[in-house]
Amino acid sequence: MFRHLFHLTKDGSATLQQQVREQISKAIIEGHIPLDLPLPSTRELAAMLSISRNTAVIAYQDLVADGYLISRDRSGYYVDPQIFAGKLRHTASDSRASEHTPDWQHFIKHPLASKRPLRQHQWQQAPYPFIYGQLDPNLFPLKRWRECVLDSLRPQAAKQWSSDHYDADDPLLIEQIRSRLLPGRGIWAQSDEILITVGAQHALSLLLTLLLNNRTVFGLENPGYPDLQRMAALTGSSVRSLQIDQQGLMTGAQLTVCDLIFTTPSHQFPTTVTMPIARRRQLLQQAAESNFLIIEDDYESETSFGSHPTPALKSLDQDQRVIYIGSLSKTLSPGLRLGYIVAPAPLIRELRELRHVMLRHPPRNNQLAAGLFLERGYHDSLVRNLREVYQARWTIMKDSLAELLPDSSVPPVFGGSAYWIESSAVSNSQALQQQAQQQGILLESGARFYSLAAQASTFRLGYSSIATDQIRPGLEKLAALIHSMKRADKM
Amino acid sequence: MFRHLFHLTKDGSATLQQQVREQISKAIIEGHIPLDLPLPSTRELAAMLSISRNTAVIAYQDLVADGYLISRDRSGYYVDPQIFAGKLRHTASDSRASEHTPDWQHFIKHPLASKRPLRQHQWQQAPYPFIYGQLDPNLFPLKRWRECVLDSLRPQAAKQWSSDHYDADDPLLIEQIRSRLLPGRGIWAQSDEILITVGAQHALSLLLTLLLNNRTVFGLENPGYPDLQRMAALTGSSVRSLQIDQQGLMTGAQLTVCDLIFTTPSHQFPTTVTMPIARRRQLLQQAAESNFLIIEDDYESETSFGSHPTPALKSLDQDQRVIYIGSLSKTLSPGLRLGYIVAPAPLIRELRELRHVMLRHPPRNNQLAAGLFLERGYHDSLVRNLREVYQARWTIMKDSLAELLPDSSVPPVFGGSAYWIESSAVSNSQALQQQAQQQGILLESGARFYSLAAQASTFRLGYSSIATDQIRPGLEKLAALIHSMKRADKM
CATH class of the missing domain: 3.90.1150.10 (Aspartate Aminotransferase, domain 1)
Known part of the structure; x- marks a missing residue:
């Protein structure tokens, strides 16, 4: 541990002995050295830092004199517990504060934290x-998930996922989404029409970044998903609130000015109303006539328990105007952060490149384990x-x-x-x-x-x-x- | 499988029998039904779709007549393998093409794929x-990583990581980075000064999104990291190429116009030259005088084998102007996508919120396994x-x-x-x-x-x-x- 704590420089701005004292006292104040751990002996310290033993001895003596260290017979130097008594512990930020500290308001171009909603962490x-x-954590299929994770850790499998994949996704997971999840929603897709994301939120973030700018209009349902307003604000796009009724998003004049709309046909978010087939057809027709794109967030479609689930909006789309978002957060686990986008190949190609620039790809070990989980029918x-x-x-x-x-x-x-x-x-x-x-x-x-x-x-x-x-x-x-x-x- | 393949609607636009034929033939053409799998019997199909048995019988007979299906005595209906002979297989996109297909060039605001560099996937x-x-895959510590993953799958641990954490990181991983990785670089940070990212690329993407806009100037080393140009372009910022010499990034007039600069002091990327302490001090002084921020990408610092590694630029920073980026990609695995940012708490707070809007947080199961891996000294x-x-x-x-x-x-x-x-x-x-x-x-x-x-x-x-x-x-x-x-x- 100590070998990593100290770095001496020889550029003459401080003597070696000063540097040793300064760094040890700083480490003590910031709580990095446990009270019950002996410091290196003067001989060890000298060897570690390539300084003379005498320099080490003097540095320790000064630190004892200043109240940072105590010397215990036969067992060496320890942090003096008194150093913390009656003192406010310094933080790293406090000790670095200076007149040149930047003005964050000047530098932060898109402040979001002040608009932070309440979150229920506990x-x-x-x-x-x-x-x-x-x-409900009791519903997490821990045993089956563990089995898939273990299989993803076999040497040949690990060799595959542990390397850098630039922009590629796990082929098994893509195939399982294509052939197992999507047909259940009436959607037939090719592999190059699917992109894996770090959850559905990431899917939305990629789409809004790619498709919106300060000359576009983004329509979203009201009431709707509040984070989308904040996401759209990052792109400079104007946001238009769209009315809903008991059949979900209303078609008509409110949509004609939009370049992109976000909708949740299977269960409107948050009201849960379902858009009937006739309304879905109207919506698609209007998208073609008014030339806008539609993001369909099909969250929770899998766990719908109606006897005849309505097919996805995307399954009715003849014009390739619907971009479909799904995720494993509502079934397997939100902690894994796995979602996906289904869209025409030219759009997926651009999204893949944008994803590469943003973060390359979602972790490949989780992609493989999820692929195995689907393949074995455990998700079903x-x-x-x-x-x-x-x-x-x-x-x-x-x-x-x-x-x-x-x-x-x-x-x-x-x-x-x-x-x-x-x-x-x-x-x-x-x-x-x-x-x-x-x-x-x-x-x-x-x-x-x-x-x-x-x-x-x-x-x-x-x-x-x-x-x-x-x-x-x-x-x-x-x-x-x-x-x-x-x-x-x-x- | 078949239960998911077909969805009938009753809105009168097509008869039930037409819908059954259309959906089965589409599924066959797109290759979704294996050749050796019998289709549901007419009785099963009728029950599954709530249609009369007669409708099912007629639909199957028509599909046989059209060459989609063959009937095998006693074992039922199968896909006719001849259907694919001499035919180009349709893709989902082909079959959906229409005059209303969108013009993607119009919709894509930040095209990147055409500037895609060559990647060596194989x-x-x-x-x-x-x-x-x-x-080198032989250097991956598979056995120790597996041990940590298994421990992260114990019931109590899985209960923790499998839920939605909104914006929070795994406390063990944060603590290990704080107390084990950073002191080795001369950096003392508090927990609220660290944010986990989906790899170093994600760290950069967050920082550029937060700190740049179309009125800012972003300086980066030339030669340097090419993806950064593309990332900065998404923000509208102007990019300034900065000269380097045998000591890395040159200070002086070229930096004064910048709002943010990116530098790689430990090994300049890609030339690998190291910036000496004196140049580092000059750089920090200029940042304070000209009021710019610095992103220090400290990639590969851990595997430096010089006997006296130079401390990080951040460790010399009195003014909180340096934002430090590290990652586990160069040691543990690039496939896991785990990186981190160390910066003053007000900036981390904003970055955390931006990360929440973009994708919430990096997968928590990997955070926990990596935390255990560090805690046990396996990373050391x-x-x-x-x-x-x-x-x-x-x-x-x-x-x-x-x-x-x-x-x-x-x-x-x-x-x-x-x-x-x-x-x-x-x-x-x-x-x-x-x-x-x-x-x-x-x-x-x-x-x-x-x-x-x-x-x-x-x-x-x-x-x-x-x-x-x-x-x-x-x-x-x-x-x-x-x-x-x-x-x-x-x-």
Whole structure:
């Protein structure tokens, strides 16, 4: 460890002894040397730094005198624990602050952190986590995933994935997506029409970077996915909020000015309504007439439990105007960050090059393990399992809500992993979110999904993250809270 | 499988029987149905699609009549192998082409694919792969990596990494980088000063996106890293080529107009020269005076085998102007895509948010496995091993080149994994690269690293990818080729 800690220079700006003292004291103050670890002996230090033993002895003596080190008989020099007593520990930043420190506001061209939404990092500790985008960890198919990972670590396999692939994806994963996942959505694609991404968010980021600039108009559903506004802002594009109704995105005049639109036909995000076939055909026809492209985010299509899932918008697309996004985050794990884009080959070629410039490719070891997982049918049986679990949870949600919150509206189509609620009993869903959190109930206010005129009576209850037997007790507590807040409003 | 292949709609645009025929024939033409797999029986098909058995029977009979299917006694319907005889196989794109197909040139705002450089995907098959950025697969520490991966798959660990982390990194990996990797470079950082990236390329992409726009000037070394020009172009920034000499990046007037500069002080990329301490101090002073930021790419610093590695530029930085980039690609594996940024906390906060919008975070399972690999000291011993191997290879390179190509210039400082050569015997290194490739010798012409006035006598020989005992034979063949090309020039 110590060999790495110190670097002496011989350019005359400080004596060797000064440098030794300065570097050791800095390492102590910053907490890099454990209290119970002896420092190198003076002989070792001298050899390590190619300095005279005398220089080392004097440096240590000075450090003892200054209170940094103590000398213990026979066992050498140690950090003096007193050095931290009554002192604020310095941080690296503090000790480097100077008048020449840059003004970050000047340098940061796209500040985003101030618009940062609230995130529930510790959701697993809450008793009633009705949150979205998380999977119940008990549903993760650990044994089968481990088997695939182990097989990806055989010597020949590891030789393949461990090298630099410039811009290429794992052929097995591509083939499995092509022949196993996509046909289930009515989509027939060739290998050169598929690109793997670091999750669906990365797919969107690539597409917006490639297709938008400060002369384009990007249309997105309202309510919709809030991160897309922030992504589009990076490209300089103008953003247009698009109206939805009970059939999802509305066609007509609002679309004609757009160059690119984002839509979620299988379950509108976040309201979960499904776009019927007739509306899908209208949308495609309008795309051809008004010359715009469509990004279809088909999240959660696999876990839809309707008996006749509607085919993807892309499967109806005769004009190659639909760019399809899928991911393994909603089935296998969001922590793995694996998604994909299906689009015409000329577009995929450009996206592949952009991906190369941005980060080369998603990690190849995970691509291979996921390919094996799909090939063995483990994803199919995972999806079957999730579908059963979600259907059972959805039924409990439906029955409990009908009983406990009878004045909440019920969306016309079901599936996926969340329930969108509009309740006349709720007058301020942000306040509800905060008060519910204090009782261990995690939900999302609908407000953050609206770019225009947020509806304060809307909120979302996810049920992929919460254990089935916690749903009813959680909803009982929530209904009691909503009623007590309503009574308080009236007083 | 078949259940996923077909989706019928009831909106009246085509009869059910037409839809069945259309979808089955399309699936056959596109090769989605294996020749040896029986199609569902008419009874199964009827049940699967909720159609009458009669509809199914007629659809199959029509498909037989049209030459798509054959009926085999007792075992059912199969794809007719004749369907492919003498036919060009349609692709999904062909069958979808229409007059409404978009004009991609109109939609793609940042075309990159046409500027795509040559990539050596199949380098492992060449006998003399002197290529850069690849690791000899025999040096990958497979057994120890497997151990760490297995431990990352224990139930409690998997529960942690498999969920959605919004924007957070694995705390163990951050701590290991902070306390084990960075002190070796003279850098002391706090946890909130480190961000994990999907490789060093991703680190650069994040930084350029955040810090550049169309009113900024980005300075980069010439010769230098070609992808950076393409990355900067995405931001609209002007790019300024900066001169280097035998001490690396030159300070002075050329830097004063820049807002951000990119430099590679430990081994200038691609020439490998090292910037001395005095030049580093000048550079930092100028950054403060002219108010610019510096990105220090410290690639290959770990495997430097000089006895006294120069401390990182960042370790000398009093003003927080240096943004440090490191990666595990040059030691562990480029296929894993793990890199990191060290920078002041306010900048990391913004970068974290930008990363969240772009792709959330690098896969958490790999972060945890890499953290365990570092914690157990396996990375330290890997680096020691690589250093020994590279030093041996470097010595063979030096001795062989001195003997075989005595008129080539030798760079003043050594280390890392490549040899930059300027030889008066080479008049066109691009032609050399092509002819060498035909003899199984993979090298890189220097031309692609220059943004201005490429020097045709320069090329690069990597030695991280080639087995030690292949170096001398490869250089003998290369020298013979160079001399034969020179003789041909003179005739």
